Amino acid sequence: MRSFCIAALLAVASAFTTQPTSFTVKTANVGERASGVFPEQSSAHRTRKATIVMDGKANAIRDRITSVKNTRKITMAMKLVAAAKVRRAQDAVLATRPFSETLQSVFGGLIQRLGGESVDLPLLTEREVKKVTLLVITGDRGLCGGYNSFMIKKAEARFNELKKNGVEADLILVGKKGIAYFERRGFPIRKKYETGQNPTAKQALAIAEEVSSTFLSGESDAVELLYTKFVSLIASSPSIRTLVPFSASDITAKGDEVFQLTSESGQFGVERTELDVAAPQEFPNDMIFEQDPIQIVNAILPLYLNGQILRTLQESVASELAARMQSMQSASDNAGSLAKQLNLEYNRARQAAVTQELLEIVSGASALE
C-alpha cells in the first residue's frame, strides 16, 4: 500500500514536470492528459483529482491574458481599418480640386471685372451681431481618443462666451456624438445631421442650404463653423471660423491645402502640401454677361459655401480617422505591454505552484519513510 502511494505521487509529479502545458488546462483535464501519457496507469490514478494544479490567482491571470490579447487583435484591426479609410478620405479631398480651382478662378476674374466696386450682396454684408449660429462638426462614433470631446468642449466654451457677451446663440449639429451631448443638456438646437463615413455634396448642400437660409432670413446674424482641422496623423486642432457672412478677399486670396497619406518603412505618415491660389481667369473683353456680374457673384456664393462645408466635413472626417488610428495604436501598444507583464506574473505563479508541489511530494515521501 505504501509503495503504491509513492508510485502514484511520483507518476503525477513527473507528469507535471514533463508536460508543463498540462498546467494551463483545467484541473479536470489533467487526469485525462496524464492517462494518455501513461496508459499503463490504473483507474485509481485517473480518478485522482489534481486539485493542486493551479490556484485561483494563476487561472485568473491566464484568463486576463487571453482577453487582453483578444482586445489587442481588435484594436489592431480597427487601426488598420481607420488607415484604409484615411486613404479614401484623401482621395475624396483630391476629387474636390477641379471644382474649387475653377470656382476660385472664375470668382477672381469676376472680382477683377467688378474692379473693387463695393459688392452689396446679402451673403457678404455684415450685420450687427445679435444672434449667432454655431455649426459644430463632431463624429458619429467614439473610440477615437479626444476627438469628439475636444470639439464638444470647444463648442460649449464658445457658446458660453457668446452668452456672456449678451449674444444669443444656437447650434446646428453634425455628428451623433455632438447631438447626444448637446441634446441631453438642453442646448437650443436648430438642426442636426449625421456625419457618415464619407461626406457627399448632397449632404454638404443640405447643410449649406440650412446655413444660408438661416442667415438670409435674419434668424441669425452670423454662422460660425467649429471643426477639427487636420494637421497631421498625430495632431489635429479644433478650430473656429466665421462661415457667413464671408469676405470676398478670403475667397480669392486663400490657397488650398491637400494632405496625402504616406507609408514610410511601414509607418504611416502624412504630407501636407500648400497649393497656390488659382489665378484669376482672364475674361475676354467681349465676354457676354448674361446677368449683372453682381448677380453672378450672388450665384457663385452658394457654390462656394457648399464647397467650403464639404471641405470641412472631409477634413473633420480625416481628423477623426487619424485620431482613431492614433488611439487604436496606443491601445494596441498598451495591450501588448500589459499582456507581457501579465505573462511574467503568470509564469511566476506557475513556478511557485510547481515548487510547492515538489516540496509537498518530497516531504510527504520523507514523512512516510
Place this chain on the structure above:
Amino acid sequence: MVMNIRVLTPDRVICSTTADEVVLPGLTGQVGVLDGHAALITALETGLLRIKLNDKWTPIILCGGLAEIDRDRVTVLVNDVEELTDIGLSEATQELEKATLAVENAKTSKERLDASVELKKATARLEAVNYLS
C-alpha cells in the same frame, strides 16, 4: 469644331464630354449653346441641363450654379445634380403640388426660403420626367 462640356460638383466631376448642342437653365431663361458660341458667363437656376450628342439628348437636373462658355468649352459648376430616378409623371406632379402648397403656407421667411428651394427642384424634376417620357 466640337464643343466640350464639363459638369462639376464640389465632390466630383459629373461628366466631361463633347457635345453638339447644350441647353442651360439660365437664371434669366434658357440658354442654347452651339459650337462657336461667344464667350459668356451666366448664373444657373435649379433646372434641367440638356446635352445633345449624336442626335441624342441627355438630361441632367442641376441644383443651381454657374456656367461659363469660353472658346468652345462649357464649364458648368453646380451645387449638386439630382439622380434621374424613374419616378412617374403623376408622382412628380404630386410632389410639385406639395411643394407649391408648402411655399404658400410658409409662415416665417426662413420657411419660405426653404420651401421655394424645394419648389424649384420639384419643377425641374417634373420637367425631366416630361422630357424623358
